[in-house]
Amino acid sequence: MSNEVALDAVDREIIFHLRQDGRLTNVELAKRVGLTPPPCLRRVKRLEESGVITGYRAVIDPAAMGRGLEVLIDVEIYANDRKTVEEFEDTVAAYEEVIEFRRMYGRPDYFIRVTVADHAAYETFLTGRLSGLPAVLRLESHLPMKTIKTY
Amino acid sequence: MSNEVALDAVDREIIFHLRQDGRLTNVELAKRVGLTPPPCLRRVKRLEESGVITGYRAVIDPAAMGRGLEVLIDVEIYANDRKTVEEFEDTVAAYEEVIEFRRMYGRPDYFIRVTVADHAAYETFLTGRLSGLPAVLRLESHLPMKTIKTY
DNA sequence: CAGCAGTGCGTATCCCCATGCCCGACACTT
DNA sequence: AAGTGTCGGGCATGGGGATACGCACTGCTG
Incomplete structure (x- = not known):
């Protein structure tokens, strides 16, 4: 956990989309960032495990x-x-x-x-x-x- | 959208859990709040549509x-x-x-x-x-x- | 007392998604 | 040129989850 991570453009885009909709499905996310699901999932997992993505939250009024x-x-x-x-x-x-x-x-x-x-x-x-x-x-x-x- | 909504205890609990983990699955959420999936899903939908839950976000470090x-x-x-x-x-x-x-x-x-x-x-x-x-x-x-x- | 609205439950189904596996492309090193 | 690490892609599949439907219960209300 918490290794030094260098984010490339795709990572940033994943983050961007997950920040807008944290419930995005992996296949939908993959589509949006221009990957196929498997590598996309690998990246998301890596971001989660390295502590870049610290969680997912519902936003309440x-x-x-x-x-x-x-x-x-x-x-x-x-x-x-x-x-x-x-x-x-x-x-x-x-x-x-x-x-x-x-x-x-x-x-x-x-x-x-x-x-x-x-x-x-x-x-x-x-x-x-x-x-x-x-x-x-x-x-x-x-x-x-x-x-x-x-x- | 945005009807006046009175939240009961179960709603509040749903919100509580979704705020901690916005990716909770409906069945898991239902389990935690002591409901079965269908009524739980109805509640979540209602909360979303009434504007109580305004979205889901990934939290980034x-x-x-x-x-x-x-x-x-x-x-x-x-x-x-x-x-x-x-x-x-x-x-x-x-x-x-x-x-x-x-x-x-x-x-x-x-x-x-x-x-x-x-x-x-x-x-x-x-x-x-x-x-x-x-x-x-x-x-x-x-x-x-x-x-x-x-x- | 008889509807009626609200809400929970059980069940069944169907779809879609996560995920494992392996291959191929590339870049770099030696 | 061969080896190696990294990364994306294709594919297949098992499984879990969303969700529709119909029923039951409860409390109001006229």
């Missing part, structure tokens, strides 16, 4: 899951004792509303992405779960107004 | 694609004429390094997520593509130090 509102949060903490910081990290990471959680260089100390149902739910989350944490010094919520491009 | 470095950028612009702003949005959205691009309430005006190969590539991107844009007033790059949780 957040609104359908009651997660229609996304908020980006900058966090600053007391840079105090290690234990408090670790607790902070573990606690925040465990919140299911937290979709992304990173420690940053410089300021802010942490970057959090949260999805909730609506503004009321966000208010609840913020006051009930984030603000109260002992390590937290400052929270800054950033609300997206319009998504121009997304991955 | 960014490093393997020469996208090992991710940077978050806050952007402030001159809030001047509409045309300049629109050009800014179109231009940035077209950059392939840009993975996420949102207009925000308050400050910053825009939030950009970028993936590049390494620091050198980021420097090139920043000076060659972003800094030069006429609308740009201020750029603030934020470097992740450690990813604690990710979607």
